[in-house]
Amino acid sequence: MFSHQPVLMEEALRALQPRAGERYVDGTLGGGGHAEEILRRSGPNGWLYGFDRDGAAIAACQARLAGYSGRFELRQANFAEMGEWVEAGSCGGVLLDLGVSSPQLDRAERGFSFQQDGPLDMRMDQRQTLTAAQLLSEMTPAEMARIFWENAGEEHSRRMAQAIAAERETGPLERTRQLAELIERVSPRRGKKTHPATKVFQALRMAVNDEIGAVRRGLEAGLRVLRPGGRLVVITFHSMEDRVVKDYGRRLSRDYEPGGAVDVPELRRPRPALVKVLTRKAVTPGEAEMRLNPRSRSAQMRVFEKLEAAAGGSASQE
Numbered sequence: 001m002f003s004h005q006p007v008l009m010e011e012a013l014r015a016l017q018p019r020a021g022e023r024y025v026d027g028t029l030g031g032g033g034h035a036e037e038i039l040r041r042s043g044p045n046g047w048l049y050g051f052d053r054d055g056a057a058i059a060a061c062q063a064r065l066a067g068y069s070g071r072f073e074l075r076q077a078n079f080a081e082m083g084e085w086v087e088a089g090s091c092g093g094v095l096l097d098l099g100v101s102s103p104q105l106d107r108a109e110r111g112f113s114f115q116q117d118g119p120l121d122m123r124m125d126q127r128q129t130l131t132a133a134q135l136l137s138e139m140t141p142a143e144m145a146r147i148f149w150e151n152a153g154e155e156h157s158r159r160m161a162q163a164i165a166a167e168r169e170t171g172p173l174e175r176t177r178q179l180a181e182l183i184e185r186v187s188p189r190r191g192k193k194t195h196p197a198t199k200v201f202q203a204l205r206m207a208v209n210d211e212i213g214a215v216r217r218g219l220e221a222g223l224r225v226l227r228p229g230g231r232l233v234v235i236t237f238h239s240m241e242d243r244v245v246k247d248y249g250r251r252l253s254r255d256y257e258p259g260g261a262v263d264v265p266e267l268r269r270p271r272p273a274l275v276k277v278l279t280r281k282a283v284t285p286g287e288a289e290m291r292l293n294p295r296s297r298s299a300q301m302r303v304f305e306k307l308e309a310a311a312g313g314s315a316s317q318e
């Protein structure tokens with residue numbers, strides 16, 4: 001069974017406005033909940049390009065979407081590379097529902113969860129060679145502390161990195177429980193609601209899968225495949241990712257490029273705005289959804305509409 005409860009379903013579909021005759025991209029198929037609704041609501045002839053890095057998600061979605069055969073194409077790939085298969089300027093909507101799916105978290109052998117014992121794997125795409133165990137064996141304590149802090153805001157990042165470095169002197173760190181218990185010893189729970197290893201696991205997962213790099217490139221790729229008036233809908237699950245999405249929208253919605261790293265008014269280079277931000281504040285799940293699906297609690301959705309000016313040339317305005 002490959003089952004994932006989609007978050008912000010109605011909100012995302014309202015933003016995408018699926019219609020007959022249009023093409024859509026679901027860059028993060030997961031269990032295929034959003035994808036199925038896009039196909040259903042864009043009947044009889046809307047088209048869906050679906051991507052996921054996880055081969056198990058692709059297999060599950062092929063089966064789930066079989067009733068819509070002839071209207072979709074699924075591919076095991078990073079959404080950052082969607083431009084290799086999807087024509088620029090061709091789509092009415094792109095959805096990126098980031099992070100991991102329930103089946104990834106729930107299957108101990110995937111190594112994403114500190115709640116069950118499994119290999120320290122954490123690869124979304126199992127064709128990739130780099131695993132969490134390898135990363136932990138190769139990084140210096142300073143590198144580990146940096147990713148724990150930068151990716152997840154772990155306050156005890158240095159102490160945890162030192163403990164991992166000391167532990168690996170005694171033997172390889174290869175199991176999720178081994179890492180979770182080590183972190184519990186360094187930073188006991190003391191009544192806290194969240195497990196002390198939560199942030200370290202998140203930071204490692206992000207590093208193994210280069211998640212922030214994929215989001216940055218995915219936003220650009222998504223904008224490029226949209227037609228003017230098309231919508232880019234992005235759901236994130238932690239603040240670091242949301243900041244990347246928010247900053248991207250803010251930067252492209254301005255009618256100028258800053259002249260350098262610091263935005264000095266005299267150095268600004270005018271250009272038309274490339275997107276319109278349709279969500280002044282991030283959209284979050286309502287009480288009822290949070291109650292029914294606790295994993296939705298941290299979800300934040302932002303929506304951008306591609307403007308005519310972004311249609312010519314590259315949408316990358318780095």
Ligand SMILES: C[S@@+](CC[C@H](N)C(=O)[O-])C[C@H]1O[C@@H](n2cnc3c(N)ncnc32)[C@H](O)[C@@H]1O
Nearest residue numbers: 006028030031032033034052053078079097214
């Ligand atoms: C939260 S789930 C998506 C759930 C989905 N919307 C549904 O309705 O079931 C996230 C999925 O995105 C995939 N993923 C994450 N980053 C990706 C990337 N850069 N490229 C492709 N797939 C990615 C994960 O493998 C996972 O299956």
